[in-house]
Amino acid sequence: MTTETTTRDTTRSGTQTAALTTARSGTPTTARTAARSGTQTDGPGYVHGYSTTEAQRLGDQANTLAELLHAGTAYRAGSRVLEAGCGVGAQTVHLLAASPGIHLTAADISADSLAQARARVAAHAPGAQVTWHHGDLHRLPFADGAFDHLFVCFVLEHLADPAAALAALRRVLRPGGTVTVIEGDHGSAFFHPESAAARATVDHLVRLQSGAGGDALIGRRLHPLLTEAGFADVTVRPRTVYADGSRPALVEGFTRRTFVAMVESVRSDALAAGLTTPDAFDRGIADLRRTAEEGGTFHYTFFKAVAVNP
Amino acid sequence: MTTETTTRDTTRSGTQTAALTTARSGTPTTARTAARSGTQTDGPGYVHGYSTTEAQRLGDQANTLAELLHAGTAYRAGSRVLEAGCGVGAQTVHLLAASPGIHLTAADISADSLAQARARVAAHAPGAQVTWHHGDLHRLPFADGAFDHLFVCFVLEHLADPAAALAALRRVLRPGGTVTVIEGDHGSAFFHPESAAARATVDHLVRLQSGAGGDALIGRRLHPLLTEAGFADVTVRPRTVYADGSRPALVEGFTRRTFVAMVESVRSDALAAGLTTPDAFDRGIADLRRTAEEGGTFHYTFFKAVAVNP
Numbered sequence: 305m306t307t308e309t310t311t312r313d314t315t316r317s318g319t320q321t322a323a324l325t326t327a328r329s330g331t332p333t334t335a336r337t338a339a340r341s342g343t344q345t346d347g348p349g350y351v352h353g354y355s356t357t358e359a360q361r362l363g364d365q366a367n368t369l370a371e372l373l374h375a376g377t378a379y380r381a382g383s384r385v386l387e388a389g390c391g392v393g394a395q396t397v398h399l400l401a402a403s404p405g406i407h408l409t410a411a412d413i414s415a416d417s418l419a420q421a422r423a424r425v426a427a428h429a430p431g432a433q434v435t436w437h438h439g440d441l442h443r444l445p446f447a448d449g450a451f452d453h454l455f456v457c458f459v460l461e462h463l464a465d466p467a468a469a470l471a472a473l474r475r476v477l478r479p480g481g482t483v484t485v486i487e488g489d490h491g492s493a494f495f496h497p498e499s500a501a502a503r504a505t506v507d508h509l510v511r512l513q514s515g516a517g518g519d520a521l522i523g524r525r526l527h528p529l530l531t532e533a534g535f536a537d538v539t540v541r542p543r544t545v546y547a548d549g550s551r552p553a554l555v556e557g558f559t560r561r562t563f564v565a566m567v568e569s570v571r572s573d574a575l576a577a578g579l580t581t582p583d584a585f586d587r588g589i590a591d592l593r594r595t596a597e598e599g600g601t602f603h604y605t606f607f608k609a610v611a612v613n614p
Numbered sequence: 615m616t617t618e619t620t621t622r623d624t625t626r627s628g629t630q631t632a633a634l635t636t637a638r639s640g641t642p643t644t645a646r647t648a649a650r651s652g653t654q655t656d657g658p659g660y661v662h663g664y665s666t667t668e669a670q671r672l673g674d675q676a677n678t679l680a681e682l683l684h685a686g687t688a689y690r691a692g693s694r695v696l697e698a699g700c701g702v703g704a705q706t707v708h709l710l711a712a713s714p715g716i717h718l719t720a721a722d723i724s725a726d727s728l729a730q731a732r733a734r735v736a737a738h739a740p741g742a743q744v745t746w747h748h749g750d751l752h753r754l755p756f757a758d759g760a761f762d763h764l765f766v767c768f769v770l771e772h773l774a775d776p777a778a779a780l781a782a783l784r785r786v787l788r789p790g791g792t793v794t795v796i797e798g799d800h801g802s803a804f805f806h807p808e809s810a811a812a813r814a815t816v817d818h819l820v821r822l823q824s825g826a827g828g829d830a831l832i833g834r835r836l837h838p839l840l841t842e843a844g845f846a847d848v849t850v851r852p853r854t855v856y857a858d859g860s861r862p863a864l865v866e867g868f869t870r871r872t873f874v875a876m877v878e879s880v881r882s883d884a885l886a887a888g889l890t891t892p893d894a895f896d897r898g899i900a901d902l903r904r905t906a907e908e909g910g911t912f913h914y915t916f917f918k919a920v921a922v923n924p
């Protein structure tokens with residue numbers, strides 16, 4: 305399922321941004337590896353994030369949430385920054401917008417995602433200085449302390465051993481450098497009207513991700529994970545999305561097009577895994593959609609952590 | 615169970631603050647009425663908040679949370695403000711501290727709570743101008759538009775028909791005046807390590823409150839409730855408590871002494887109602903306590919709403 309690939313390209317800005325290495329995905333030891341190295345299937349190993357419509361969804365999500373998630377993250381021009389697990393570049397473009405002049409290395413284990421990320425950055429940040437790296441974040445080929453800052457967004461949720469991944473990342477961060485980690489937590493979702501069917505449907509997504517070796521409830525674990533990985537001055541803050549009738553753009557952009565769409569995307573996987581029936585799943589989705597209608601409310605919490613390599 | 619009472623007193627500041635009316639609690643039509651008009655029992659009708667240790671707990675909670683909940687609430691000196699459901703005065707003292715010079719009327723259906731509130735205000739805000747009113751917030755004797763602002767904190771969760779209560783309160787608010795409502799939502803609680811036993815134990819509290827006619831999940835409903843009650847420009851924002859090892863005072867003040875203590879206080883009621891067994895309940899409490907130890911995290915969301923009487 306995995307392939308040995310050399311990627312080499314030049315961005316539209318004309319900057320030479322050859323991939324730094326020949327990456328070998330190797331044995332899929334993590335959920336992320338499994339998800340990114342294989343084709344989409346209906347099996348329970350599916351982790352959201354790697355289809356064409358998913359790429360669109362993630363782009364929408366990033367735009368809606370950009371300010372919420374990126375506020376407070378701005379690196380000095382000239383800083384060497386690594387985005388570990390850039391995926392399709394949904395966050396990369398916001399990272400570059402907030403920190404002009406940085407030397408960004410964007411790494412991902414999926415060549416397809418990386419190609420999309422390159423195209424997205426070329427379109428949205430044509431002058432940005434980006435080095436694209438195709439490889440596994442557990443085995444980055446960079447020198448110890450090669451970066452001033454690490455940025456890791458919506459990545460740890462897919463990993464079987466996120467503390468080990470963070471420890472591997474810490475090696476390439478200079479002493480005194482910072483890591484920023486952003487993750488969601490599907491257990492933070494609650495809504496009105498309350499619905500057991502909707503709650504069960506969300507739980508299916510959590511179970512599928514767990515079955516694939518990930519953790520959809522990882523947001524609440526960022527503090528202990530970063531501490532375990534050897535970081536210091538670990539500061540975690542919730543970043544909450546709350547949508548009600550007074551915020552129609554958020555209802556549309558987050559509740560409907562991000563959260564409900566994400567849950568809905570695992571329908572066939574949840575059925576294949578025997579977690580639910582078509583009727584029960586669809587009832588849950590209908591109830592989730594109800595929370596985006598008049599009188600409904602929806603709440604979700606992301607967690608943003610910043611820590612220092614001592 | 616209810617009594618007709620006239621209260622009359624003078625605060626330490628010397629200001630005459632006779633109760634405005636002879637209040638008759640009448641038939642206990644709401645959970646709050648039921649809870650406040652009766653003695654504490656072990657039956658499922660119990661709603662946390664009305665024992666001596668509970669008063670201490672609520673005072674601790676108010677101090678820990680004062681800044682979180684009261685930030686942004688400051689009324690102009692001379693404003694006529696009604697605190698509907700002041701209870702033991704846990705929020706009253708913070709309200710007065712943030713808004714010196716207001717003419718506060720503090721109302722509650724429990725004479726005992728009101729007496730504690732008076733003592734608390736006398737101790738903490740001796741110069742404050744407070745009128746104490748013993749009565750039911752559904753049938754306040756004040757003139758239409760008598761107040762510039764209403765403040766309602768941790769009250770609606772106990773009411774069988776919170777929209778009706780808000781509509782009754784709106785009558786005594788002048789056009790253009792504001793209402794501020796603060797409520798928790800026990801469904802917002804999540805924690806690490808995750809624990810089904812802990813979650814079940816929290817759910818018992820939710821069910822007991824529901825059985826008593828209240829709603830421990832009311833925070834998420836503030837927007838539709840205020841809208842239904844006829845208020846305009848309804849703005850609701852989450853106010854999140856997130857505690858981890860980097861915030862020991864919050865872990866102690868909120869996770870342990872507020873949330874876990876609150877859940878623990880319904881032990882006998884949960885057992886009497888047949889919701890759980892001693893072992894299962896205690897396991898849930900132990901798991902909740904674990905979230906306050908090293909590597910644990912705890913998350914809870916309050917909701918604060920501000921709206922205008924059109």
